[in-house]
Amino acid sequence: xxxxxxxxxxxxxxxxxxxxxxxxxxxxxxxxxxxxxxxxxxxxxxxxxxxxxxxxxxxxxxxxxxxxxxxxxxxxxxxxxxxxxxxxxxxxxxxxxxxxxxxxxxxxxxxxxxxxxxxxxxxxxxxxxxxxxxxxxxxxxxxxxxxxxxxxxxxxxxxxxxxxxxxxxxxxxxxxxxxxxxxxxxxxxxxxxxxxxxxxxxxxxxxxxxxxxxxxxxxxxxxxxxxxxxxxxxxxxxxxxxxxxxxxxxxxxxxxxx
Amino acid sequence: xxxxxxxxxxxxxxxxxxxxxxxxxxxxxxxxxxxxxxxxxxxxxxxxxxxxxxxxxxxxxxxxxxxxxxxxxxxxxxxxxxxxxxxxxxxxxxxxxxxxxxxxxxxxxxxxxxxxxxxxxxxxxxxxxxxxxxxxxxxxxxxxxxxxxxxx
Numbered sequence: 001x002x003x004x005x006x007x008x009x010x011x012x013x014x015x016x017x018x019x020x021x022x023x024x025x026x027x028x029x030x031x032x033x034x035x036x037x038x039x040x041x042x043x044x045x046x047x048x049x050x051x052x053x054x055x056x057x058x059x060x061x062x063x064x065x066x067x068x069x070x071x072x073x074x075x076x077x078x079x080x081x082x083x084x085x086x087x088x089x090x091x092x093x094x095x096x097x098x099x100x101x102x103x104x105x106x107x108x109x110x111x112x113x114x115x116x117x118x119x120x121x122x123x124x125x126x127x128x129x130x131x132x133x134x135x136x137x138x139x140x141x142x143x144x145x146x147x148x149x150x151x152x153x154x155x156x157x158x159x160x161x162x163x164x165x166x167x168x169x170x171x172x173x174x175x176x177x178x179x180x181x182x183x184x185x186x187x188x189x190x191x192x193x194x195x196x197x198x199x200x201x202x203x204x205x206x207x208x209x210x211x212x213x214x215x216x217x218x219x220x221x222x223x224x225x226x227x228x229x230x231x232x233x234x235x236x237x238x239x240x241x242x243x244x245x246x247x248x249x250x251x252x253x254x255x256x257x258x
Numbered sequence: 259x260x261x262x263x264x265x266x267x268x269x270x271x272x273x274x275x276x277x278x279x280x281x282x283x284x285x286x287x288x289x290x291x292x293x294x295x296x297x298x299x300x301x302x303x304x305x306x307x308x309x310x311x312x313x314x315x316x317x318x319x320x321x322x323x324x325x326x327x328x329x330x331x332x333x334x335x336x337x338x339x340x341x342x343x344x345x346x347x348x349x350x351x352x353x354x355x356x357x358x359x360x361x362x363x364x365x366x367x368x369x370x371x372x373x374x375x376x377x378x379x380x381x382x383x384x385x386x387x388x389x390x391x392x393x394x395x396x397x398x399x400x401x402x403x404x405x406x407x408x409x410x
Contacts (some may be wrong), residue, residue, distance in 0.1 A: 082384060115398075117391040118383070178384040 020159045027071075027097065028059075028154040031147070034070035035063035036090065039077025041104040041137040048140040060147055067093040072150070074143070075129075078106035078113060079120040081183050085175050091127045092172040096164040099154075101146050102129045105136045112136075120183070125190065127173055264300045264334050271295055282336040283320075286347050289338050293323075293353040301327045302334055305350070308360035310368040312342070314394045319345050319368055325354075340370065342393075349374040367392035 006016055037045055048055050055061045064070040067090045079087055091100070102123055105111030113119035123129065130153060133146040159165060176183040176190065183190050269279045272295060275288035284292045296302045302325035311320040318339045326333045340347050349372035350357045361372045362381040369390035372378060380387065389396055 082382075117396070178386060180386050180388045 020157075023159060024155050024157060028151040030062075031058075031060040031072045031099070031150065031154075032062040032064050032070050033060055033072040033074050034067055034090065034094065035065050036073065037076045038079060038083065039104075039106065041076035041107070044137045044140055045074055045076045045103065045143060048143045053140040053144055055144070055147070058144070058147055058151065067091075068095060070094050071097065072099045072101065073127075074101045074103050075107040075123045076103045077137075078111065079123050080118050081120055082118070082178065084120045084123075084126060084183055085177065087123060088126050088173055088175045092175070097162070099130045099150055100127055101131045101133060101143075101150060103133045103143060103146070104138055105134065108132050108134065117182075126176065264296075264302075264332070267300065268292070268295065268334075268336070271299070277339070282334075284336060284338050286338050286340055289348050290350065290353065292336060293350045296325060296334065296336070297353055300334070301329055301331075303328055305354035305356045305360070306333070308350075308357055308364060310364045310370055310392070312368060312392065312394045313339075314342075317342050319370055321347055321364060321370060323350070345370040347372055351375055366390070369393060 009016065037043075047053065049061055049063065060072070067073075071094070073087075073091055073094060075087065091098070100123070102108045106113060106119065107123050108129075110116075110119050110121040114121050120126070131146045131150045133142050135142050138146075174185050176185050178184070179189055181189050265282060268282065269276060272288065272292060273279075275284050275292050277283050277285050304326050305323060306326050307322075307324035309322050309324075311322065313320055319342055320337055320339045322335055322337050324333060324335050338347055345368070347370060349361055351361065351372075352374065358376065359381060361370075361375055362378060364370045365372060365375075365378055366380040366382050367390055379385065383391070
């Protein structure tokens with residue numbers, strides 16, 4: 001709300017704002033995506049950058065060829081298990097603050113290839129995702145809406161709470177290796193043949209547990225989270241994993257966990 | 259060029275090579291001779307497709323070769339079968355160089371070993387992967403097969 005004094009000051013060229021707001025304005029107005037496509041979603045991503053939809057209206061037209069210059073990774077398409085280590089490595093090479101949009105059904109959950117032997121069941125098993133864009137593939141308008149959602153999220157971030165500017169020790173996300181039966185982290189198969197992947201902390205658990213911040217059934221064995229501690233700092237409920245009944249209710253688990 | 263269809267000329271020229279002449283299924287040992295005849299005498303200079311079929315009921319893997327002639331005419335497909343337990347066939351890379359990648363693909367996904375292939379490695383999957391996922395007895399995986407809810 002602009003007060004009379006503010007308006008009077010603005011007439012003399014003096015503008016009042018907060019550092020957070022100014023910072024967020026600058027950051028959300030220049031989100032540079034990584035020039036990086038994996039499958040047919042990348043075609044829609046290119047169309048989003050072209051004149052008809054024109055990503056440039058939102059300051060995100062600068063597709064960078066190097067992860068060192070990019071703010072946003074649009075995971076556009078099917079992430080095969082063979083490609084997953086490279087995706088995580090690219091994410092690790094991006095400077096913070098960095099954001100991830102999971103574009104399309106395949107990047108979000110594996111999509112139609114979810115039950116196959118060769119496709120990762122969602123990139124959020126390995127890196128944190130800010131915005132999911134559903135669709136197969138999503139239309140350019142949908143990706144644009146995903147970007148605008150991300151901009152709204154950036155607008156809402158507080159400089160004293162955001163994880164990039166804390167005193168934590170910056171660490172890379174663990175890069176999986178290609179094992180005998182699938183992807184491995186620390187010698188443990190994370191996406192086994194004939195079984196479910198280990199639950200990511202980066203999926204969306206039940207809303208109740210999100211709101212209260214309390215574990216509803218702390219005695220239950222938690223499904224093992226793959227994460228880095230920066231997530232724990234911003235959203236502690238994610239770091240504690242998810243109870244089995246919540247996981248059973250989760251779309252990504254298919255409700256069939258035993 | 260004779261007016262007879264290529265398949266008729268092929269079966270007539272190599273009468274001993276066939277395990278099932280009606281469907282152009284060659285004996286494994288006679289496969290190179292059949293391939294040379296198809297390429298040199300019938301003019302099929304290009305191998306467009308090499309694929310495999312896992313016949314679990316008969317315990318065999320069938321490898322199908324699709325060839326076309328640049329001069330035109332109908333394409334031709336011939337086959338060879340090999341037991342699943344020890345799947346081996348002679349390589350046709352010497353005849354059609356284009357077979358190299360496709361034989362690697364069949365080796366990767368179906369586990370057919372091609373004798374005489376210059377560089378038989380996995381092509382899609384990584385070297386450490388165990389199993390051949392396009393075989394029909396490869397373990398089923400995924401949510402829909404868990405807790406008895408899967409299709410049979």
